[in-house]
Amino acid sequence: MSKLVYLIPLFPLLGFLINGLGRKSLSKSMVGIIGSGAILASFVVSLLVFFDVKANGATVVTLFNFIQADRLTIPFAFQADQLSALFLLIITGVGFLIHLYSTAYMHEEEGPHFARYFAYLNLFVFSMLLLVLGANYVIMFIGWEGVGLCSYLLIGYWFKNDQYNYAAKKAFVMNRIGDLGFLLALFWLISKLGTVNYSDVFAQVNQLSSFDITAITVLLFVGAMGKSAQIPLYTWLPDAMAGPTPVSALIHAATMVTAGIYMIARSNILYTMAPATQTLVAIVGLVTAVFAATIALKQNDIKKVLAYSTVSQLGYMFLGLGVGAYTGAVFHVMTHAFFKALLFLGAGSVIHAMHHEQDIRNMGGLKKYLPVTHITFLLGCLAIAGIPPFSGFFSKDEILMAAYAKNPLYYFIGLAGALMTAFYMFRLYSITFLGNFRGTHEQEHHLHESPSAMTIPLIILAVLSVIGGFVGIPEVFASNAHSLEHFLAPVFAASTQLKEAHHMEASEEYLFMAGSTTAIILIIVLAVRSYKKYQRTTAENTGIAKVLENKWYIDELYDALVVNPLNAFAGFLKNVVEKSGIDGVVNGVGRLVGYGSRQLRLLQSGQVGSYILVMVMVMVVFVLIWFNDATIMRFFSKIF
Amino acid sequence: MDTIQILFYALTVVALFSAIMVLVSKNPVHSVLWLIGVFFAISGHYILLNAQFLAIVNLIVYAGAIMVLFLFVIMLMNLNNQSEPQKHIWIKLAGAIAGGCFLMVLVSLVRQAVDLEHKSVLVGTGDIGLIRNLGKALFSDFVVPFEISSVLFLSAMVGAVVIGKKD
Amino acid sequence: MPIQYYIYLCLALFSIGIIGVLTRRNAIIVFMCIELMLNAVNLLLVAFSKMHHGAAIAVNPASQTGVEGQLFVFFIMVVAAAEVSVGLAIIVMLFRNTHSVDINFLNRLKN
Numbered sequence: 001m002s003k004l005v006y007l008i009p010l011f012p013l014l015g016f017l018i019n020g021l022g023r024k025s026l027s028k029s030m031v032g033i034i035g036s037g038a039i040l041a042s043f044v045v046s047l048l049v050f051f052d053v054k055a056n057g058a059t060v061v062t063l064f065n066f067i068q069a070d071r072l073t074i075p076f077a078f079q080a081d082q083l084s085a086l087f088l089l090i091i092t093g094v095g096f097l098i099h100l101y102s103t104a105y106m107h108e109e110e111g112p113h114f115a116r117y118f119a120y121l122n123l124f125v126f127s128m129l130l131l132v133l134g135a136n137y138v139i140m141f142i143g144w145e146g147v148g149l150c151s152y153l154l155i156g157y158w159f160k161n162d163q164y165n166y167a168a169k170k171a172f173v174m175n176r177i178g179d180l181g182f183l184l185a186l187f188w189l190i191s192k193l194g195t196v197n198y199s200d201v202f203a204q205v206n207q208l209s210s211f212d213i214t215a216i217t218v219l220l221f222v223g224a225m226g227k228s229a230q231i232p233l234y235t236w237l238p239d240a241m242a243g244p245t246p247v248s249a250l251i252h253a254a255t256m257v258t259a260g261i262y263m264i265a266r267s268n269i270l271y272t273m274a275p276a277t278q279t280l281v282a283i284v285g286l287v288t289a290v291f292a293a294t295i296a297l298k299q300n301d302i303k304k305v306l307a308y309s310t311v312s313q314l315g316y317m318f319l320g321l322g323v324g325a326y327t328g329a330v331f332h333v334m335t336h337a338f339f340k341a342l343l344f345l346g347a348g349s350v351i352h353a354m355h356h357e358q359d360i361r362n363m364g365g366l367k368k369y370l371p372v373t374h375i376t377f378l379l380g381c382l383a384i385a386g387i388p389p390f391s392g393f394f395s396k397d398e399i400l401m402a403a404y405a406k407n408p409l410y411y412f413i414g415l416a417g418a419l420m421t422a423f424y425m426f427r428l429y430s431i432t433f434l435g436n437f438r439g440t441h442e443q444e445h446h447l448h449e450s451p452s453a454m455t456i457p458l459i460i461l462a463v464l465s466v467i468g469g470f471v472g473i474p475e476v477f478a479s480n481a482h483s484l485e486h487f488l489a490p491v492f493a494a495s496t497q498l499k500e501a502h503h504m505e506a507s508e509e510y511l512f513m514a515g516s517t518t519a520i521i522l523i524i525v526l527a528v529r530s531y532k533k534y535q536r537t538t539a540e541n542t543g544i545a546k547v548l549e550n551k552w553y554i555d556e557l558y559d560a561l562v563v564n565p566l567n568a569f570a571g572f573l574k575n576v577v578e579k580s581g582i583d584g585v586v587n588g589v590g591r592l593v594g595y596g597s598r599q600l601r602l603l604q605s606g607q608v609g610s611y612i613l614v615m616v617m618v619m620v621v622f623v624l625i626w627f628n629d630a631t632i633m634r635f636f637s638k639i640f
Numbered sequence: 641m642d643t644i645q646i647l648f649y650a651l652t653v654v655a656l657f658s659a660i661m662v663l664v665s666k667n668p669v670h671s672v673l674w675l676i677g678v679f680f681a682i683s684g685h686y687i688l689l690n691a692q693f694l695a696i697v698n699l700i701v702y703a704g705a706i707m708v709l710f711l712f713v714i715m716l717m718n719l720n721n722q723s724e725p726q727k728h729i730w731i732k733l734a735g736a737i738a739g740g741c742f743l744m745v746l747v748s749l750v751r752q753a754v755d756l757e758h759k760s761v762l763v764g765t766g767d768i769g770l771i772r773n774l775g776k777a778l779f780s781d782f783v784v785p786f787e788i789s790s791v792l793f794l795s796a797m798v799g800a801v802v803i804g805k806k807d
Numbered sequence: 808m809p810i811q812y813y814i815y816l817c818l819a820l821f822s823i824g825i826i827g828v829l830t831r832r833n834a835i836i837v838f839m840c841i842e843l844m845l846n847a848v849n850l851l852l853v854a855f856s857k858m859h860h861g862a863a864i865a866v867n868p869a870s871q872t873g874v875e876g877q878l879f880v881f882f883i884m885v886v887a888a889a890e891v892s893v894g895l896a897i898i899v900m901l902f903r904n905t906h907s908v909d910i911n912f913l914n915r916l917k918n
């Protein structure tokens with residue numbers, strides 16, 4: 001069955017080609033069916049592959065030799081193992097739901113643009129599948145670039161808006177900075193090991209010096225920073241909310257941003273052998289988690305809050321990776337995919353109902369207008385806040401426990417972030433769904449629950465968000481209950497061997513769970529109480545709140561430190577170097593050629609005599625060259 | 641030095657001297673006359689090589705017909721020393737040097753040619769140059785080119801008439 | 808008689824012809840120099856023909872080797888006669904149009 005693994009990316013590729021090429025002629029419903037159908041087909045194959053992997057273990061399918069240069073061989077190969085199978089299910093499963101949702105959400109778009117949207121979406125899924133299926137870093141890099149491209153295309157989907165185009169460019173450039181790190185790591189690997197295949201690299205990892213491993217892992221982590229929006233390369237993700245909301249759900253919550261997590265989880269043995277990098281990963285993740293959470297506290301755009309929440313949650317995943325809880329990180333990727341997709345789609349439903357109003361200050365009291373959205377959104381909030389037994393609790397708890405085992409400080413900072421998460425999520429929930437409606441009358445008049453193509457994915461995702469955590473019940477509750485860990489064990493086996501086991505006392509663990517849950521519930525109550533009766537005020541925020549509302553002025557800082565100097569430098573190049581330097585050289589060459597040919601033209605006198613003269617001289621020279629040996633020269637010297 | 645060698649050298653001197661005089665003469669009529677001298681010397685060489693047919697043909701066709709034609713044309717145009725166009729001295733020098741280099745290079749090539757060592761020319765005897773033998777070959781093996789050459793003459797004749805006709 | 812002697816003679820005649828072509832401007836003289844070069848080649852052909860004939864009859868006295876060379880000279884003469892007739896016709900026409908036989912007038916190749 002695993003032999004059919006190449007079908008999984010093939011379907012979205014076909015969908016992309018059909019929708020992309022036939023966008024002028026296909027009807028909207030056809031486009032929707034093709035786009036969603038392709039992903040559904042991939043999902044079915046992924047399921048088959050998943051069960052095959054579960055039963056028979058990992059397989060590598062080589063399609064053809066991609067690059068062959070000297071001793072370096074890079075096959076175009078797919079690897080179906082436990083990790084990629086899990087990601088396949090997340091990508092195609094959540095992806096399908098989002099495609100389904102999009103058919104309704106994007107229905108106002110004109111036919112060709114509608115098809116363009118689905119073509120991009122399919123191309124994105126294709127790239128993402130390539131990323132997780134590749135059996136070596138190069139294939140992963142192809143997918144890596146592909147998702148970056150699709151992200152750019154989809155953020156700039158409404159390309160008539162300059163602001164959106166700017167956001168798209170920002171995302172692309174930020175990603176490129178990270179990609180440079182990835183590429184360097186790739187070259188480093190090739191130069192040291194001469195291979196990029198996962199199996200070969202991981203088998204030969206002992207041949208690398210510790211410096212090499214540290215450098216490679218740090219460079220890979222730079223790539224992950226860009227793709228997974230970690231400090232300092234996170235600013236593109238909130239701006240990426242310019243794209244359609246389902247895109248935010250798919251790309252900027254559920255799949256693409258988890259590419260960095262996937263890559264590090266895939267290379268777990270390298271990271272386990274580079275403790276310095278692990279510490280770096282943990283610290284960057286932790287700081288990002290808390291930092292983004294503080295920004296989310298004061299945002300008023302429904303999607304911005306979710307975007308910063310995503311950055312924050314990704315920070316948790318990196319924290320998990322950094323403290324060696326690879327399973328926990330992957331687990332959190334999974335649960336996060338469920339509840340963040342749910343939250344984004346719920347937000348999309350709200351935005352849809354509010355006619356593209358995104359400011360939560362203009363909402364309120366939507367509970368009675370959008371019942372399904374309200375319930376599912378609430379479930380999503382509970383899941384992300386980490387209330388047992390919702391899925392977020394298990395995954396976040398696993399990461400925090402591992403962090404505590406590594407360093408208690410990590411735990412408490414992480415817990416602070418988790419409390420902030422609970423606060424801002426329920427602030428968002430309260431302002432949006434509770435209280436009185438604060439929008440215009442016209443908006444109120446048109447409020448309606450979204451069509452079933454949008455609510456059904458919401459319900460499915462809500463169910464998954466609720467029960468998704470049960471695949472990873474902590475060991476303290478029941479031994480061998482953590483089925484995900486057992487499933488993923490072969491992937492992380494090498495790292496597990498190297499890591500000394502930290503087992504907390506059961507009582508201690510219970511205490512932490514109870515404590516954190518209590519604190520979170522208190523925070524939720526606080527948030528709901530204070531924002532339930534939210535009223536608009538015209539007063540500006542002051543002090544720290546203003547700083548938070550302006551996102552710590554990070555964008556302004558980057559503008560001042562990087563963007564503006566670069567612009568100035570580019571202006572210098574354009575106005576000075578280009579104008580006087582390069583243009584001068586180019587025009588000079590042109591003038592030189594013109595002058596030379598004017599002089600050469602004089603040779604073309606048209607007189608037969610001169611032509612014959614040249615001919616005779618050339619014949620002499622040719623004979624001399626042809627029979628260039630000493631005899632002729634001796635003869636000459638004898639004559640003269 | 642036997643007779644044949646003496647004859648060879650004498651004819652060679654005459655040929656080369658006449659050829660140089662063709663170039664040097666200012667008057668085109670003189671040039672033509674010197675060229676006739678060259679052809680006579682070459683015919684002498686043919687006789688020396690016992691190629692009697694070619695010697696006769698050379699005299700009749702070249703020295704007789706063709707050179708008379710030249711002479712005729714020159715006299716028709718009334719060319720003489722005064723009307724003779726002259727090239728610039730530098731161009732003359734360059735031409736002479738180029739030709740001289742050409743000669744020297746080729747001579748040096750011949751000197752080092754191993755294939756030509758100890759090869760000699762049958763002088764004074766040998767009967768392939770006789771009309772009988774040439775005629776046999778001409779009218780058996782080479783009869784087609786011979787007939788084609790008559791077409792060539794015809795076309796040349798027509799061409800000359802067409803070109804020379806006053807339009 | 809060594810073959811080299813004939814080759815040197817012919818090369819000298821040929822080179823004189825070349826020098827004539829390069830140094831003279833009178834079209835008729837140039838034409839004559841071309842004839843001179845043709846004759847040099849003719850003489851060389853006959854010399855080679857006799858060289859091969861001499862080598863062949865040393866083995867077989869009845870051999871006719873070398874006839875082709877002399878017939879070739881014959882054909883060259885035929886072609887040269889035709890060429891001269893056409894060439895002189897061209898020069899006459901040229902003279903009639905330009906009242907000169909200077910080949911420097913013939914620089915139409917330039918354009």
